Amino acid sequence: MCLTGPVAQRGEIRSAAASNLSSPREQLPLQAALFTASGPAAPKEPVMHLDDAAELRRRYTGESRSGAKAELRRLPIGDPLIPRSSGDQEFLEAEVLRGLLEYPSTYTTRPFRVLRVIPQPTGMTIRFAADADADGLTDFVAWGLFPAGGEDDMRGIPGLRLVYAGHNRMDLGLLGTHARVRLEGVPSTSWREIEAVRQRAAGDAGETAPFRHPELTLGERAFTQRHSWLVEARRGTAALGSALLRRLGLFRTAADWHDMAGYTKYSDTFAFRMTFTKEMLTSHGEFLRQLTEPDCGIPVVQRMAACSCATGGTDCRLYLASQPPYEGRVELQFATSWDCSAGEIVEVLRYAGSPESEIARYVPLRPGLACRHDREIHGRTLQFLQGLAGSRRAQRAEVAPTGSAGRGTR
Ligand SMILES: [Zn+2]
Ligand SMILES: [Zn+2]
Structure with a gap:
């Protein structure tokens, strides 16, 4: 699987970057100078050292220092430090952000469990934090990103398909396009379980599970026909959604x-x-x-x-x-x-x-914090999470009686 999109898409990004340079806000001498510091193109512009550029970029992405430097070295001349995406790729990224925003809160110290994003000109990788709640993460991917429902109750991303899953990694694609988003840190065992849960649920309901289906499911087709205006409207704000996802790390560092x-x-x-x-x-x-x-x-x-x-x-x-x-x-x-x-x-x-x-x-802990609430006010969240984890285990055990459902994930 290759994350690089069609050559034409790359051309679009370059021309978009070039046109940005003409607007006052988008005068980006630092970026131009970064890659042309030794050439005649920007002799009077301030030069941003690669180390400084990497430090700035990783505030927004959460990348490692060496990772940010490697990505910057690979960027085409003229691209911003955080490159923009375009077309279907941009739309898919915005839809992934929408999925993250709409799925119930996750209680982690990372924004929506995301440890870092790696934005590239024609694709991106999202690395999830390795916390203990593996089933919570795979539930989010299976129900929050992959489509479920039909004409009037579609959730997730219509047309999202699984290109590859294994080795704690997943490549997601949008049907009929070259758009790809790579997810890293999605535990393979937990993913196989939830995929089986959804396959069985779809079978029981006489529907088709979307993961590897080669065309739109009946539900997806009904939704996209009836709500084509909504899909178009979401395409209109895709650039913003993609740009926010590509900067998700800022929500932690700042x-x-x-x-x-x-x-x-x-x-x-x-x-x-x-x-x-x-x-x-x-x-x-x-x-x-x-x-x-x-x-x-x-x-x-x-x-x-x-x-x-x-x-x-x-x-x-x-x-x-x-x-x-x-x-x-x-x-x-x-x-x-x-x-x-x-x-x-x-x-x-x-x-x-x-x-x-x-x-x-x-969370600074100070001793002796006064509490005026009834005792029942506190502790509910933990109970709720424990109950949720228990029901996830039970649901997965049903479809995989000989599998790993007995493992001790909380
Ligand atoms: Zn205020
Ligand atoms: Zn209290």
Whole structure:
């Protein structure tokens, strides 16, 4: 399997990058200079050293230092530090982000479990964190990304297919296109189980499981015909969705939340909800500054803000509109958790497999936090997660009685 798309697509990216250079915001001397520092093309521009460029890029991607440098060295001259995608590839990436935002919250210290993204001119890789909740991750891929439902209740990405699965890696493709997204860190055993669960569920319902089906399923066809306007609208905001996914790492490096969730609104809004303890609440303005940073950020402007920081509020929102060449909106929510919840938050993150060092970074523990709540208020999240894990195990054991369903995943 090759992640590189058709040559024509590469051409589109170059011309897009070239046209960007004519707009004031997109004057990107640093990027141009990075790759032409020794040539005559940019003698008066400031030169960004490869090390500095890699440091900047990895703030947005979460890549390792050496990984970011290797990717930068491979970039065509003139491409931004984080290259833009295009066409079907861009659409698939935006749909993957939509899947991440719409699937229920995951309780990890990584944004939607994502450890790093590796954006390339014609493809991308998403590396998931190795936490303890393998079944939660494969449930997300199977139900949150792959399509389910039909004409009026389609979820996931219509036309998404499995190109390869094995060795804790999956390559996803969009039917009838060259678009590909590689997922790394998806445990193969857990994936085989959930694929069997979905195959059986589809069989029981007289439907076709989408994973390897060579054409659109009846449900997918019915949905895309009836809601073609929605698919078109999502294509209109695909550039923004793809750009956000390619910068998902910023939601970790620039904000000290202990829980992150998301949602989408209408067909054009990508929304991120970050929850902080009071001590760790990230400055909204500082986050926005990094999100819109000229070399690696995205051009968005604040249309409206509902900030209650000054009055001790617990839920602030920024409403952002993207600027050309992007279309669509971004919503950022900065929520604050109760002081007395800190112990519970730590328990939940530990249970879900987040490393101790990560937990300690985002949840400062102070002794003697006063709690005025009824006892039943706390501890529910952990119970909920334990129940969910139990039902996942039972569901998988049903379809794989001789398989690995007895293994001790919580
Ligand atoms: Zn605020
Ligand atoms: Zn309390």
